[in-house]
């Protein structure tokens with residue numbers, strides 16, 4: 001993950017990834033979203049149909065963020 005703590009001023013470039021970077025669609029609470037390893041985030045429609053699960057920014061593979069979150073969690 002890349003953090004730019006000192007990069008204040010520009011809005012909508014960093015911070016919460018709550019919308020698709022391609023079509024600006026805002027994700028709902030239970031809506032699937034897809035992200036690459038650098039946290040470029042896209043909606044399911046863009047990721048699967050337009051981008052073919054390939055990040056246009058870094059050429060990384062887009063994965064379902066809900067599955068990523070599950071993998072990160074350890075069983076309690």
Ligand SMILES: [Zn+2]
Nearest residue numbers: 020023043046
């Ligand atoms: Zn989209």
Ligand SMILES: [Zn+2]
Nearest residue numbers: 036040055058
């Ligand atoms: Zn990317």
